[in-house]
Amino acid sequence: MNTPSSTSKITSPKISPFLSSHTLLLSHLWLAPQAKEYSIKISPKTHLKSTLSANRKRFSRISLLYSALMVETVEPLTDATKQYLASRYKDTTKFQEEAMALPLVKIEAVLSSDDLQVASEDAVYDFVSKWAWAQYPKLEERHEILGTRLGCFIQFSYVTCRKLKKVLTCNDFDQDLTSKAVLEAPFFKADAPHRQRGLAAEDTALIYHCFVERAYKYRSVKVVEFEFPRQPKILGEVKQTASVPPVSSAKKPALPKEHAKPKHKDEPKKEVKEPAKPKEAPVGEEEEAPKPKPKNPLDLLPPSKMILDEWKRLYSNTKTNFREVAIKGFWDMYDPEGYSLWFCDYKYNAENTVSFVTLIKVDGFLQRMDLAHKYAFGKMLVIGSEAPFKVKGLWLFRGQEIPQFIIDECYDMEHYEWKKVDISDEAQKGRVIQMIEDQEPFEGEALLDAKCFK
Template sequence: MALILHAGKTNKNSFKALIAAEFNGVQIEYAPNFEMGVSNKTPEFLKMNPIGKIPVLETPDGPIFESNAIARYVARLKADNSLYGSSLIDYGHIEQWIDFASLEIDANLVSWFRPRMGRAPYLPPVEEAAIAALKRALDALNTYLACNTYLVGHSVTLADIIMTCNLLFGFTQLMTKSFTSEFPHVERYFWTLVNQPKFQKIVGEVKQIESLPPIQSAKKPSQPKESAKSKPKVEPKKEAKKEVAKPKAEAGEEEEEAPKPKPKNPLDLLPPSKMILDDWKRLYSNTKTNFREVAIKGFWEMYDPEGYSLWFCNYKYNDENTVSFVTLNKVGGFLQRMDLARKYAFGKMLVIGSEPPFKVKGLWLFRGQEVPQFVIDECYDMELYEWTKVDISDEAQKERVNQMIEDAEPFEGEALLDAKCFK
């Protein structure tokens, strides 16, 4: 009996087994005339998987469900392949990355995706938590891939196949270029793999999504009719009963139906400033030549010392910065976690030195006269730096601001390893 895969032909979970089959020289055929929502509800299918989910693989020894289990089975069908590595520790590391791909990447992508598609109630805090957890996972993966081509060893393993299929879902459904550009090593890894012939044969041409899908509400069809017809007659009596018996329950129900708007950020309540932060960011980005005369001069013309403040930061543990790419990834992660302040801040982070230990120093422009409290509360990196408010009446400090904005080299007598901008 041939191996028969019951699944849709565009399902990324079925791709895992099919790509593994390409690497392992195994033949898998799709079940003929499979129709999602119909074929997987039949008694015959439910005998193979009682909860009716796809994919399911029919084998001579019986059916297998769950996509990772199917992919593992296919990978082990022939012993003389490298999909499971060449040692026991390789096997452990492959299983480690399979779990990571499922629990840290795929699970958070699904938590982000389902409410946007109307398959679950859309709650902004839930989406924010899913995105934050996903970014944390991608940051860790990005750091690892900075010095590794594949997840385990020097060739494709099952870990790479499953990771790439899960990332495929993200790149094509949710993660725009502006989102993934924060993780350049993940981008390089993903595009390298999906363009390998054995991957490309299964997944075809891959195009990254250009914009985030709009939110589609989860609908409850019976609700509008009830509210339109029955509420005018019974609402007065119900209201009276609730006021006496369950005032708290009624308040809770009202909040679910019409949630109150989120409180404004305290920085939005400050008096208007003559400095328009986006104008400065635009000037900075568009100035390609004569930077000191155009951008720096423009900054001081725009700067409003009453509405904004400038801060120097210095990493407290520079003696630990002994590996260049680790230091650079550390700074990149900090800037990524500062995303919550993008509306209120501009920053420059410099990694200084031609040999370790490398020094990390920064300049930040914040709305208001203090480092914003919500940033201190939400971004744990803040406590890793010493923060000093810039005295713009001091010409030496003012010149240091200029040098940091323009990436002057040498900076304070040392070479620049890198300069990153938050805008």
């Protein structure tokens, strides 16, 4: 039987090929605190206990090192997986059903990419909200997931002002988070371009990007509205001169003196004619008084129980519970005998291939409708995430027909197909509600923008 020698030599264990690249570091931990082999003189009684204690400490070091090496080894695989998911689902509209079934970790990997090919950041907000509703039906769970995991991936600085208003009234997000994000967004939008680029450059070093612009298909256009219209100045063709023209002297050239003509004493004096006096109007004739302007035919209609200005104030001042307050108030006020509702569809949607041109076209229509300010209320929706964009509208007019003076004065009216709303039809009534509250998606498509005439 072999007896333990007075000296036992402790050597390094064999290291697997998986850790071969880190042999030097592993050997250093195994043989710590000395950097060479060492001997321990122990009695047979305490040999086993000391050996196990020493080996336990050394193997604990190996376990920690193994965990660190595993992280280093798995991290490239994790990054590659994130890149694959971000590349596959960069256009969420193509794989919408598939993306809606992804788990939370994969959704975080997709949203962390700055290369998402979406129409705008509004589409990211809508996708996150829709996914959270599908995966977490309970409000408490949805509130926690959006507040702690997904809300930080929405770049609110690029969300449109119309959508920011909806964010403030949404109960799914933490109010502190959304209030801060919505407050910072207008300040970023108002910054100078060089300042925005500076904030984006600083933001790239952080985990969550708030100011980095994604690969949006459509970018917002900053529009400056003047109080009065500016007359455009048109310049003709400008040609460069072949030579520099001579500089004229500041002094005027002296005129040659004329010889003084001798005065004739016998010249007759010229008679100065007095200016003719205006003819006086005969007594008894007076100037005609200015004729009063003819009244608008709509002012001659019987009075209505619906006061249009009250509805406009209710619409503008309702910030939360829009359907319970504003929509209910609208139907309570609506007078089908004094007012009528109309749907309008643009006839030439195939021409709406550029987003900002389509929006400018709708803005021009609303400006020309200003003559009906006292007698109308309208909503115009620009629909679609890709060209061609559809333009649809809902209008409330005084009277049972579209006022004739609007048809005569606003030439845009003939570019739309008009259909009177039958409020006894529940489908048409539901469509009216959707258009008033800018419901999205509208008829299965995303809203590019919604404009109100009031």
